[in-house]
Amino acid sequence: MVTRFAPSPTGLLHLGHAYSALVAWERARGQGRFLLRIEDIDQARCRSVFEAAIFEDLRWLGLDWPEPVMRQSTRMGAYRAALERLAGMGVVYPCRCRRRDIQAAVSAPQEGAAAIGPDGLVYPGTCRGRGMDRAGPGDVLRLDMGRALVLAGPAHFVETGARFAGEHALDPEWMRSQVGDVVLARRDLGTSYHLAVVVDDAAQGVSEVVRGADLFEATFIHVLLQRLLALPVPRYHHHRLIRDEKGKRLAKRDDARAIALYRAEGASPADIRALVNLPAGP
Structure with missing residues (x-):
C-alpha cells in the first residue's frame, strides 16, 4: 500500500x-x-x-x-504533457470567461437555480466548441465533459472510507449537469488541482488516496481523467472532517x-x- x-x-x-x-x-x-x-x-x-x-x-x-x-x-512539464495529450483527444478547449461572466450566465432567469459542483459553479458552456487554435494567453483550459465521458467509457472506483464505502461508477448525466466542464489549467498556475493530483498520484504509485470527505465528489473528476490518460485508478479513502x-x-x-x-x-x-x-x- x-x-x-x-x-x-x-x-x-x-x-x-x-x-x-x-x-x-x-x-x-x-x-x-x-x-x-x-x-x-x-x-x-x-x-x-x-x-x-x-x-x-x-x-x-x-x-x-x-x-x-x-x-x-x-512538475510543470508533466502537467503540460498531460494537457497536450488531452487536447490531442479533442476534450480540451480554451475559455475566456471570467468569474463574473459565469455568474451572470448562470444567474439569468431562463437558467433557473445555479448548480454548485465540486469545482464551484457549474460552467454553462459558453466557450465550448472553441478550438485550441483560438486559445489566448489569458484563457483557462476546460475539459469538455460530454465528449470526455463518451471517450472514456464506463469507469468506477473503490471507496474504503466508512461513509461512502463500496464501488462507485461514473454517472454521465450527473457529471454533465452537476460537475460540468471543469478547469484543467488556470491562467496563473499552468495547471489545476484536478489535473496535478491525478498526474502526481500516478507518478508516485499511490495505491490508496486518503483525504477528507469534502473531496469525495471530486473523485469522479479524477477517475475520469485517469481513464482518459490511461493511468491506474487507486482506491480512495475519504475520512470524516474535523x-x-x-x-x-x-x-x-x-x-x-x-x-x-x-x-x-x-x-x-x-x-x-x-x-x-x-x-x-x-
Whole structure:
C-alpha cells in the first residue's frame, strides 16, 4: 500500500491536517509506504516558512517519509504533457470567461437555480466548441465533459472510507449537469488541482488516496481523467472532517487550532490524537 499526505504551504497545519496525515500514515504503517508531497503550484500564496512548519509539525507527530519529497512546482512539464495529450483527444478547449461572466450566465432567469459542483459553479458552456487554435494567453483550459465521458467509457472506483464505502461508477448525466466542464489549467498556475493530483498520484504509485470527505465528489473528476490518460485508478479513502464547536470544517485561517500553537502551549502528540479522537500511537 502507498498512501500520501499532500498539503499546500499556504498556512499553518491545523487539527484537520493532523488527522488526515495520521490516518494516511497509519493505513500504510507495516504494510507499505507513506509519502509526503508538497502541493505548491500556487506560488503567489505559498511560503517557505509554512513549508518548514509542515515538516516540523509532522515529524513532531511521529510521522516519517522517504526523502526527497515531491514538489508540484517542479512538475510543470508533466502537467503540460498531460494537457497536450488531452487536447490531442479533442476534450480540451480554451475559455475566456471570467468569474463574473459565469455568474451572470448562470444567474439569468431562463437558467433557473445555479448548480454548485465540486469545482464551484457549474460552467454553462459558453466557450465550448472553441478550438485550441483560438486559445489566448489569458484563457483557462476546460475539459469538455460530454465528449470526455463518451471517450472514456464506463469507469468506477473503490471507496474504503466508512461513509461512502463500496464501488462507485461514473454517472454521465450527473457529471454533465452537476460537475460540468471543469478547469484543467488556470491562467496563473499552468495547471489545476484536478489535473496535478491525478498526474502526481500516478507518478508516485499511490495505491490508496486518503483525504477528507469534502473531496469525495471530486473523485469522479479524477477517475475520469485517469481513464482518459490511461493511468491506474487507486482506491480512495475519504475520512470524516474535523470541525469546530459550531460544526464548521476547519480551515487554515483557524490559527487557534494550529498544530504549532498546541505544541508551543505544551501539548504532546498524544494530546493531538485525543483531540481528533484517534487511538494513541505506537
